[in-house]
Amino acid sequence: MSNLEQLYRTLDERKRPEDVAEMIVVLLGDGLTVNEKKNLERVAQGSLSKKIGGYTSMLQTFASAKGAGQQIEKAIELFQLDTHVQSDYNRADDIEAFIGLASSIIHKPVGQNDFTADRLNKVQRAANNLDLSKRNYNKKWRLLKRIEKKLQTFIRESRKISFQKAGKHGLAGMISLEDFSADPDTACFIAYYNARCNLRSVFTNQSQDRPYDEICDLLLNRCRRQPDRTNWWAIAHLYTSAEVLSRLSEGQKGQLLGKWTSLLEDIAALLDEVWQSSRINLQTMVVKRGDDSTTWNNTAAAWNKARDHWMHLVYASGMEALLDDICFGKVLRLMAADVVAWHAAGGGKLDPNTAVWNKLPLPWEVFRGKESCTKEQVTRYCREAGLDPEKSGWIAPRIHGVTAFRPTPELVHGVAIANPFLATVLKQQKFFSGKGLKRPDPGTNPVG
Structure with a gap:
């Protein structure tokens, strides 16, 4: 595997920026x-x-997400099927294909899973030439029902993970190896900025570090020096500054705007699901028992990231007038009560963005056409909350500076730990998790 291919693989990983920087030094070598x-x-x-x-x-x-390999392996044995078929049961399409194949053997319509109403009785089994005992038939029927349920779980978990990734590094997962490897400087900027975007949040009552640091700027400067060689289209999948977008054709901007709009619609649907199954307090956004805060926060982060890229593209394409009719609001994350208390103890008040979030229509209602959310509404509520509607990112793209590089900390549930060995022990003992401490058995090695 070439150095460029190894660097490309980091786009779907969570390599530390330091490790990616080491790969870049090797790749660029004397060209630096x-x-x-x-x-x-x-x-x-x-x-x-x-x-x-x-x-x-x-x-x-x-x-x-874990696929249905275990269940399908059992089904292959039970149905006595050909095991030489090459399929990947960590792919939804292959799981669905297997369900269709196995269901046809016992004449079970896919999706009809009512144990009382949807099974064939003895007469119906005979009419369909099923020479199976009731026990054997029921066993196969139940297993296929479980695999169908597993497929739905797998699809949902895969969606959640894809949104989590989008919330970190945008559309980096859509960059092809061909586009990535066409120019080494492009590849190095994308890989390093991707690693910076993928850093975990630190438990703090201050704002998080922005991903664009001095090394990002160094690498982008190399691209600027040879703009005709740089693949700005690839860079724009995760870094949509005005400068980068100005290098794209109108067609390319339109393609990216379409991708981000589709992603926003998909994210909104999952946010709605979580909203319906939780009792989120809009007024405070403090997490309560029973709230699926992990899914909500990851998906909210994906929404805000996608919305910010969408906003950059709207302005870069000269389509600001669109915001007069539709100006999606941000989605606030749920906050732990101890973080809110810590912030208050330091003299902080409730985030003014919360007041804007409280008053605006929910994004999924806007997508369904049930509510409208305009630039005028957002501007008015921002000013009522004491926020600059443009600088706060509610009606215009967020603009960033260049941050200093800071070494990647070892984190245990967001808390920085000085030593990775100690961090491993603290994780195993459930420190900072809110789930109580796990007491090791006497005489066991806590690092195992």
């Missing part, structure tokens, strides 16, 4: 200026390969 090499090596000094022990307590991949 003295100052560029110095700064990249300063960051790469924190890579895992240069650390004593060389490991981190944090996963370097995103979670993945």
Whole structure:
């Protein structure tokens, strides 16, 4: 595997920026200026390969949804099917194809899963030439019902994970290897900025660091020096600054605007599902027992990221007038009560964005045409809350500066820990999780 291919694989991982910087130093080699090499090596000094022990307590991949392989393996045995068929039961299409095949064997219509009404009786089984005992038939019928349920769970979990990724790094997962590898400088900027975007949030009562740091700027400067060679289309999948979008054709801007609009619609549907199954307090946005805060917060982050990119494209395409008719609001995350109390103890007040969120129509209602949300509404509510509607990102793209690089901390539920070994132990003992401590058995190794 080439260095570029290895770098491309990091787009779907959670590699630390330090480790990606080390890969970039190797890839660009003598093509770096003295100052560029110095700064990249300063960051790469924190890579895992240069650390004593060389490991981190944090996963370097995103979670993945578990398919129906276990259930289908049992079904293949029960139905005595050909095991030489090459299928991937971590793919929804392959699971669905198997359900269709196996269901046809026992004449079970897919989706009809009422145990009382939808099974064939003895006469119906005979009419369909099913030489099966009632027990054997029921066993196969129940297993197929479970696989159908597993498929729906798999699809939902896959959606949640895809939105979590989008909330971190935008459409980076849609960049092809061909586009990524066409220019090494483009590839290096995308990979490093992607790693910075994927950093986990730190438990704090202050704002989080922005992903665009001094190393991002260094790498983008290399692209600026050779604009005709740079693949701005690939970069725009995760970094939609006005500068980058100005390098795209109107057709390319239109394609990206369509992608982000479709993603917003999909995210809105999941937000609605979580909203309906929770009792979220709009006035405070403080999480309560029974709220699915993980799904809500990951999906809200995806909405806000997609909305921000969408807003950049609206302005870059000269379509600001669109906001007079439809100006989607932000979606606020749920906050833990201890964070709110900590913020209040430091003299802070309820986030003024909450007041705007309280008054605006819910985004999924806007998508369904049940409510309208205009620029005039958003502007009025922002001013009532004491917010600048443009600078706060409610009616215009968010503009960022260049932050200083900071070493990636070891985190346990957002709390920074100085040592990865200690972080591993604290995770195993459920510190900072809110689930109580796990007491190890006497004589066991806590790191295992």
